[in-house]
Amino acid sequence: MASYRIISSDNHVIEPPDLWVGRGPAKFKDRMPHAVSMEEGDLWFCEGQQIGSTASGSTAGLRFEDPGQMGSSVRRTEDNRPGSYDPAAHVEDLDIDGVDASIIYPTTGSVLYNVQDTDLLTAICQTYNDWLAEFFSYNPQRLKGIAMLNVDDVGLGVKELERCHKMGFTGAMIPVYPPENHLYDQPEYDPLWAAAQDLGMPIGLHISSNRADSEFADPANYRPTFICNADYWPRMSLADLIFGGVFERYPGLQVGSVEHELSWVPHFLDRIDHIHTHRSEGRGTEARFKGDILPSDYFHSNVFLGFQEDGPGVRDRHIIGVDNLQWGSDYPHSEGTFPRSRQIVEEVLADCTEEEKVKIAGGNAARVYNLD
Amino acid sequence: MSDYRIISSDNHVIEPEDLWTSRISEKFKDRAPHLERGEKSDSWVCDGLWISGAGGSGKMGARFEDPERLMGGGRIGQNHPGGYLPEEHVKDLDLDGTDIAILYPTVGVMAYGVEDGELLTEICSVYNGWIAEFCAAAPSRLKGIAMLNVDDVGTAVKELERGSKLGLIGGMITVQPPFAMLYENQEYDPLWEAAQDLGMPLSLHAGTNRSGFYKNPVNLRAAFVTNLDHWVRMALGDIIFSGAFERFPKLHVGSVEHELSWASHFLDRMDYTYTQRTPFPSRIKFRDDAFPSDYFRSNCFVGFQEDALGIRDRYVIGVDTLQWGSDYPHPESTFPRSREILDNLLSDCSEEEKAKIAGGNTARVYNLD
Numbered sequence: 001m002a003s004y005r006i007i008s009s010d011n012h013v014i015e016p017p018d019l020w021v022g023r024g025p026a027k028f029k030d031r032m033p034h035a036v037s038m039e040e041g042d043l044w045f046c047e048g049q050q051i052g053s054t055a056s057g058s059t060a061g062l063r064f065e066d067p068g069q070m071g072s073s074v075r076r077t078e079d080n081r082p083g084s085y086d087p088a089a090h091v092e093d094l095d096i097d098g099v100d101a102s103i104i105y106p107t108t109g110s111v112l113y114n115v116q117d118t119d120l121l122t123a124i125c126q127t128y129n130d131w132l133a134e135f136f137s138y139n140p141q142r143l144k145g146i147a148m149l150n151v152d153d154v155g156l157g158v159k160e161l162e163r164c165h166k167m168g169f170t171g172a173m174i175p176v177y178p179p180e181n182h183l184y185d186q187p188e189y190d191p192l193w194a195a196a197q198d199l200g201m202p203i204g205l206h207i208s209s210n211r212a213d214s215e216f217a218d219p220a221n222y223r224p225t226f227i228c229n230a231d232y233w234p235r236m237s238l239a240d241l242i243f244g245g246v247f248e249r250y251p252g253l254q255v256g257s258v259e260h261e262l263s264w265v266p267h268f269l270d271r272i273d274h275i276h277t278h279r280s281e282g283r284g285t286e287a288r289f290k291g292d293i294l295p296s297d298y299f300h301s302n303v304f305l306g307f308q309e310d311g312p313g314v315r316d317r318h319i320i321g322v323d324n325l326q327w328g329s330d331y332p333h334s335e336g337t338f339p340r341s342r343q344i345v346e347e348v349l350a351d352c353t354e355e356e357k358v359k360i361a362g363g364n365a366a367r368v369y370n371l372d
Numbered sequence: 373m374s375d376y377r378i379i380s381s382d383n384h385v386i387e388p389e390d391l392w393t394s395r396i397s398e399k400f401k402d403r404a405p406h407l408e409r410g411e412k413s414d415s416w417v418c419d420g421l422w423i424s425g426a427g428g429s430g431k432m433g434a435r436f437e438d439p440e441r442l443m444g445g446g447r448i449g450q451n452h453p454g455g456y457l458p459e460e461h462v463k464d465l466d467l468d469g470t471d472i473a474i475l476y477p478t479v480g481v482m483a484y485g486v487e488d489g490e491l492l493t494e495i496c497s498v499y500n501g502w503i504a505e506f507c508a509a510a511p512s513r514l515k516g517i518a519m520l521n522v523d524d525v526g527t528a529v530k531e532l533e534r535g536s537k538l539g540l541i542g543g544m545i546t547v548q549p550p551f552a553m554l555y556e557n558q559e560y561d562p563l564w565e566a567a568q569d570l571g572m573p574l575s576l577h578a579g580t581n582r583s584g585f586y587k588n589p590v591n592l593r594a595a596f597v598t599n600l601d602h603w604v605r606m607a608l609g610d611i612i613f614s615g616a617f618e619r620f621p622k623l624h625v626g627s628v629e630h631e632l633s634w635a636s637h638f639l640d641r642m643d644y645t646y647t648q649r650t651p652f653p654s655r656i657k658f659r660d661d662a663f664p665s666d667y668f669r670s671n672c673f674v675g676f677q678e679d680a681l682g683i684r685d686r687y688v689i690g691v692d693t694l695q696w697g698s699d700y701p702h703p704e705s706t707f708p709r710s711r712e713i714l715d716n717l718l719s720d721c722s723e724e725e726k727a728k729i730a731g732g733n734t735a736r737v738y739n740l741d
Contacts, residue, residue, distance in 0.1 A: 059650070063648055067647070067648060067653055069654075180588070180590050181590075183590060183593075183595075185593070185595070223556065223610075223613070224609065224613045224642070224645045224646065224649070224652045224656065225556070225605075225606055225609030225610045225613055226606075227641075227645050227649055227652075228605075228609055228638065228641035228642045228644070228645040228649075229602060229605045229606055229609060229638070229641070231637070231641075232599060232602040232605075235595075235598070235599045235602075236595050236596070236599055239594065239595035239598045239599065240593075240595045243593070243594040243595060261637070261640075261641070263636060263637035263640060264634065264637040266633055266681050267601070267631070267633035267634045267637070267681065267682075268598070268599070270631075270633060270679070270681060271598045271599070271601075271631075272594075272598050275594050275597050275598045276594070278435055278704060279594075279597060279704070310640070312636055312637070312640060312688070319681075334650050335648055335649060335650070
C-alpha cells in the first residue's frame with residue numbers, strides 16, 4: 001500500500017429531512033424543501049416539485065456487492081449511512097476508507113439550484129451553510145465545507161461568500177451552468193471572482209447544479225443520455241470564463257469541475273485552442289489574451305478537476321495537467337468508491353510516478369484549498 | 373505519399389442564389405430562402421429570419437496563408453466555383469487527390485432552424501432535386517446526401533425513399549430534434565427501418581439543430597462552438613439507449629463534422645451509466661450482454677477532419693467507425709492539402725487502418741463499390 005495522503009475532493013452530506021423546515025427563516029418556512037414519505041420511498045419536495053430521494057446515502061458500497069439492487073428497492077431516510085448526516089460517523093468512515101480529509105458538498109442542495117424563486121434559493125443556501133458550518137466544526141481538520149452560493153444577484157453572492165469564509169468554509173459552489181441571460185462571461189460577475197480570489201475560496205461547479213431552467217426540470221432529462229453527457233455544462237461554463245478573460249483579470253481565481261470525471265478534457269482543450277485560433281467566433285478582440293496566452297493555458301493555471309475513477313483521464317494527465325487533478329470518492333453516494341477508496345486510487349494511479357500520485361490523491365486539493 | 377484511396381465523407385456544395393427561389397412550389401414562393409445584399413456582406417434569409425452568411429467558401433485556404441482573413445462576412449460572388457459547379461468540384465477532387473465526395477449542403481444545414489415544419493420539408497425536397505442533378509454530372513465521383521425533415525416521420529420516410537430513387541446515398545436528420553420528440557421515441561422506428569432497408573445511412577451534421585441555434589445570439593459565442601459535440605452525443609445516446617440498433621441491426625447513424633476525441637469519453641460514460649448509475653442498471657438491458665459502446669462500434673460512424681487525439685484513440689472509438697472528410701469548400705477545409713494532412717495524421721496507423729480511415733470505411737457504410 002502506498003503511503004500518500006488521500007483527500008477526497010468530493011464528499012457529500014445527506015441533508016436531514018428537517019434541515020430546511022426546522023431552521024429556515026419564518027418567511028419561507030412553508031416553502032422550504034421538505035421530506036415526504038411515500039410508497040416508492042422517502043422523497044424531497046420543494047415548490048410542488050419532486051427533487052429526489054432523502055435516502056441517497058443508503059446504498060454506499062452496494063455497487064461492489066450487488067449492483068443489480070441499485071435503484072431497485074424502496075429506500076427510507078433511516079437507511080442512510082450515519083456518516084451522511086453525523087460528523088462523528090463521517091470521520092469514522094474516513095478512517096475506514098483511509099481518507100485524511102473530506103471536502104463536503106451537499107446532495108439535495110445541488111438539485112435545489114433548480115428552484116425558480118431567487119429569494120427562496122438564497123434562504124435555502126444560507127440555511128444549508130449554517131447547518132454545514134456546525135457539521136464541520138466537529139472536526140475542522142478533517143471536515144472541509146463548501147458553501148452554497150446563489151449568484152443570481154452577484155452582490156448577495158459575494159456577501160454570502162464572505163460570511164461563509166468567516167465561518168470557516170474552504171470554498172464555495174455556484175451553479176454548474178447559469179441562466180442563459182446571465183452567463184459567466186458577463187462582467188457583472190467580476191466582484192464574485194475578485195472576492196473568491198482575494199479570500200482564497202476556490203469555486204466548484206458540481207454535477208446536477210444547473211440553475212433553474214424549465215427544460216432542465218423536465219423528467220425527460222433524467223434519462224441515461226443526459227447523465228452520460230453531463231460534462232457539457234462545466235465545459236460551457238469554463239469556456240465562458242476562459243473566453244471571457246476572467247482568469248486574465250483574476251489570475252489567483254480557481255474554478256473547478258466536480259464529479260464530471262476527466263476524459264472529456266483533452267477534446268475540450270483541443271477545441272478551445274482551435275476555436276480561438278481558427279474560427280471567427282473565437283477571434284473577437286475580447287478573446288485575445290495578453291502575451292499570446294492560449295485558452296488551454298488558462299485552463300492549466302486556473303481550473304481544477306474533481307474525478308473518481310477515470311482511467312483514460314489519468315492516462316491523459318500530461319495533456320490535462322497533472323496539477324489539475326483532484327481525486328474524490330463521492331461518499332456516501334451509491335456510485336462512490338467507499339469503502340474501497342484506497343484500493344481504487346492505487347489501481348487508477350498505477351502508472352503514475354510517486355510524485356504524481358501524491359499530487360492527484362491529495363496534494364493538488366491541499367494546494368488549491370490551502371489545507372496545510 | 374501513400375497510395376490509399378481517399379474519400380471525403382464530408383464535402384459541401386454552396387447553394388446557388390436562385391436554388392430555392394426558382395424551384396420552390398407556388399405555395400411557398402414568398403418564403404423561400406433567398407439572398408439579401410447588405411452593405412458589407414450578403415446574407416441568406418428565410419421567412420424573415422437570417423439563417424446564414426454567404427461567400428465563406430471564398431476564404432478557403434486562408435487558414436494556411438492568412439488566418440486573419442477568416443474574420444467577417446463575404447459576398448456570394450466570392451464563393452469557390454467548385455461549390456456550385458459539379459465539373460469544378462470534380463477538378464478540385466483531382467487536385468486534392470480525392471476519389472469521391474459525399475456532399476452536404478451549406479445553407480441547407482442552417483435551414484434546419486426554419487420554424488415552420490412544412491416550409492422546411494419543402495426546402496429539403498427542393499434541395500434534394502437540385503443535388504441529384506448536381507451529382508448526375510459525375511455520378512461515380514459525386515454522392516449526395518438527402519436533406520430530411522423528421523418533424524413528421526412519415527413524410528421523412530417518403531422523402532428518404534424519393535432520395536434513394538434519385539440516386540442519393542444517405543439522408544441527414546437534425547442533430548437536435550425538438551425536446552418533445554427526442555430520438556429515443558419509438559415513433560422514429562419507421563424511419564430507422566426505412567433507412568436500414570434502403571441501405572441509406574443517416575447522418576447528424578454539426579449545426580443542424582432543429583431549434584436553429586443561431587436564433588439565440590448567446591449560441592454564437594465561442595463556448596457554444598467549442599462544445600458543439602454535445603448535440604451529436606445527445607442524439608446518438610438517445611438512439612443507442614432506446615434500443616434502436618437492437619431493433620434495426622443494419623441501421624447506420626453517423627456524426628459529421630464534430631471531430632472524434634469526444635467519443636472515447638462518451639463511450640466510457642455510456643457504459644458506466646448503463647452498468648452503474650442508479651437507476652438505469654435495473655431498467656435497461658440489451659440482448660446478448662451487449663453494451664451501449666458495442667452498438668456505437670457496430671452501427672455508428674464518425675466523420676472527422678484533423679483530430680490527432682481521436683486517431684490515437686482509434687481502438688477505443690473503433691477503427692471501422694472513422695471516416696475522414698475534408699469539409700471542402702469551407703474555409704476550415706483541408707483543401708488543397710488533404711493528402712499531406714492525412715499522411716501526417718495517419719502516420720502511426722497500419723496500412724490497413726489507413727485504407728479504412730481514409731476511404732474504406734466510407735465506401736463500406738455507403739455501399740460505394
